[in-house]
Amino acid sequence: MKLERSQEYFKRAEKVMPAGINYAIRWMDPHPIYMHKGYGSKVFDVDGNAYTDYWMGHGALILGHANSDVIDAVKARAELGTHLGFPNEPMVELAEKITSTVPNVDMVRFTNSGTEANMYVTRLARAFTQREKIGKIEGGWHGGFDALQIGVHRPFDGKESAGLPDSHASNTILIKFNDENSLRAAFEKNELAAVIVEPILGSGGIITADKKWLTLLRKLCDESGTLLIFDEVITGFRVAPGGAQEYLGAKADLVVMGKIMGGGFPAGAIGGSKEIMSLLDHRNKKRGEVVFHGGTFAANPMTMTAGLETLKILERDKPYKKFEKKSEEIARTLEDLGKDRKISVSVTWAPAVFAVHFMDRKPKNALETYSGDAARTERLHRWMLKNGIIYMGKDMAHFFLSTAHSEEEISNFVEIFDSFLKEEKGR
Ligand SMILES: Cc1ncc(COP(=O)(O)O)c(C=O)c1O
Structure with a gap:
């Protein structure tokens, strides 16, 4: 993935804005990705890379980008x-x-x-x-x-x-x-x-x-x-x-x-x-x-x-029933993949949002959330990005769904998650 123009923007932005960004949670190592446009479930960066977006404007875009x-x-x-x-x-x-x-x-x-x-x-x-x-x-x-x-x-x-x-x-x-x-x-x-x-x-x-x-x-x-x-x-x-x-x-x-x-x-x-x-x-x-x-x-x-x-x-x-069904289904599927690969995965969810935790139970509070495998959570973020899926953040993997996400995109998400687990097994 080419990020040359993002790098250039970062060099310019860093001179005129603290850390070159406007919100610390938008930081990414080694430099942020600067976006150009969003359409439906996708965002496109200044280098022309397309990402399936599960961040959705911090969760504001329930209908996807540019409805x-x-x-x-x-x-x-x-x-x-x-x-x-x-x-x-x-x-x-x-x-x-x-x-x-x-x-x-x-x-x-x-x-x-x-x-x-x-x-x-x-x-x-x-x-x-x-x-x-x-x-x-x-x-x-x-x-x-x-x-x-x-x-x-x-x-x-x-x-x-x-x-x-x-x-x-x-x-x-x-x-x-x-x-x-x-x-x-x-x-x-x-x-x-x-x-x-x-x-x-x-x-x-x-x-x-x-x-x-x-x-x-x-x-x-x-x-x-x-x-x-x-x-x-x-x-x-x-x-x-x-x-x-x-x-x-x-x-x-x-x-x-x-x-x-x-x-x-x-x-x-x-x-x-x-x-x-x-x-x-x-x-x-x-x-x-x-x-x-x-x-x-x-x-x-x-x-x-x-x-x-x-x-x-x-x-x-009225997308709510569909959101609920979809989130529940994703949660179950990701947890099953964890079982198959013998890696602890628990997924918490509500309609149109879910979070992946690398632990053997569902967290009951924030202390438990942050007791999971932090290094693996960060690696997941990098893996997803490498495979064209973007979300925030690297500390707590949560994903927003919108009406613009297609079945194919969600299947693709599941496949990439499984490929991550496979990769982790081989570590
Ligand atoms: C539950 C909750 N309350 C308040 C806020 C703050 O909203 P804003 O970022 O629009 O100031 C957020 C932002 O993520 C949030 O998730």
Whole structure:
């Protein structure tokens, strides 16, 4: 595979951008691959190499790259002005679509990213409960917001970035996913404004919350006046039209959305009951009573249009049963291949997403996820890339499916995975 032009771009980019990239997770050794275009299930780099893409714009592109209906809608919208700076029609329509689709969401407000949505939802929960502490799951990823970029990676002991004030670490109470004792301990002092959880842990390993644990979490929140926030930035409109709430039959007080609902444009949203969301309504409130939210590009008509078109297509085509069947089938097939080759492989999955772990059981939390064979996980990434399959990342092998992935591409994925296991056996 030729990567000469990527190398040239890297040399230029490195001079003008730290590490030559805009997000550390997009790094690849010895240099990043610079992309030119995406179409359907494929991305094409600046050297003209084609890859079957299982990263899908960080999971934002459930319909694949450059879906023609979304592109047409966006083109038509662009001709009317890309950014009006005022409330607009697609904003209202998308808000109506989301509130009629996602359970327990009477009202929404839009942001430009999942990080931003999590920042505002934390503020909203603190204002509503008049408490400061936030419960957060070890290994949970909610973006780069100070209060939540705590305990993301092993050993889950605090701040994940230089420059975070101690006060953030002390106000964030870490909880082990799927661990009842840890959950009860977090509620002992009755001081939590909210617990924020990805009901299907995403970058921590694609692990579904145990029903019993989730029921206990709901009960403890109800008993202590703590708000339960579901971060559905990955699961929203992926695992079911109503996200993980619908898929798992659970109820959140506040829902954070992003990725898919922006149709490939920068997006995020927070939603919840009228009672809670009304704190964002500035009318008839004094300064200090209203929770601020906004932003120059928030609810811009491009994102709203792309998101609306995407949700309409999902509503029309109903791909969810197929996604569920496909993910389950892939998981079973990859695990069987592991058995055949006598290499421990376990696959965790939810509709349209799965993760491969080189261990003999399914991880229950992020600590277990990262206890697998890290070197083998990294080798898998290299092997896949060499064979024209791209995904992120080399530390946790997770794969996003879209409606654009064909049966042939998935069979090809399985074959390449098997060839990897064969290669590993020969090591
Ligand atoms: C569950 C979850 N929450 C929040 C975020 C942050 O979203 P964004 O990258 O749009 O800021 C992500 C991003 O991957 C995510 O997976």
